Amino acid sequence: MTGTPSKKILFISRHAPYGSSLAKDALDAILAASAYEQNLSLLFMDDGVFQLLAHQSPDHIGQKSFAAILPVLPLYEINSIYVHYESLVKRQITINELVLDSVQIIDSKAVSGLLAQQDQLLSF
């Protein structure tokens, strides 16, 4: 892939953590993708916004905490992280409850615009 211009690739994570592995699969995919020097971004939407809640303790359900994993995203140079505003409102989640403070909260119209800018969408 060296030499070809980088593509804008948006990962869209819409599933709640823990109940199905799709949320974790999305994170694993974007972390693996970070090695390939593409223009990556991540959008949390619908039940996906629950992944961002700060005080998660999944030890007793045998899984790893998203609240512990998500803060490593910037270390992998994944800095374009978006959260759908209306999904937060519907679930009565406030910004100060989120484990990441470097996210961009965007409304439905902006999500539409974000999708329109991409070269590929990876749907989770």
Place this chain on the structure above:
Amino acid sequence: MSTLHTINKSPFSHTTLTSCLQVCGQQDGILLLEDGVFGALQSAPCAEDMSDMIEKGIKVYALASDINARGLQEKIRKDIVVTDYNGFVQLSIEHNCVQSWY
């Protein structure tokens, strides 16, 4: 650039179609397949939102094989275009990206 949205869940039991309609852009297209074709019924919970989108110019399609499998031929909205897999391929080319809602 525009997006083709594919939906495979029934709006009677999932909010997937509602979420899609929230973020659909004016140049985008929507393809209903599998259980998503129940979203093509007049009785669908988001029928009014769907009408608003269609009035704004968004084209909504539904896969014939899934409609026929479920016996919905006479119940599909007239303002939705029934298509096949060749049509699905063509739509994926006409739009820049495909977002799968499942």
Place this chain on the structure above:
Amino acid sequence: MIFSLAIYAAPYSSQANHSAYRFAYALLENGHTLYRVFFYHDAVHLASSLATPPQDEIHFTEEWQKLAQQHNIDLVVCIAAALKRGLLNQQEAQRYEKPAHNLAAGFDISGLGQLLDAAVTSDRLITFGG
């Protein structure tokens, strides 16, 4: 155009694999190229050599094998998703000292980088979830 498909649903448990197969068939009939099909999440089960559906039902594993052979399609199964679900090729079975391997012919086990490569190499990447 160059297409890739990402499939995340188990065969038979939902329609996703059938929809993906129909789409693949149509794009090839229309003269396009299918670069890769990436099996992730529960879709890895499609790559089992032990799948034995009833004779009057579609044999997804065999159908994808035939299509891949005819059209030189790369069928890739995510290694992490496969191992935890008990889909192993001979190399992994030896590595983990398992009594058998069951990856069907024509499928390769590889990392998530292949999904990203498919996104970069293809004009269109379409996901089929359950």
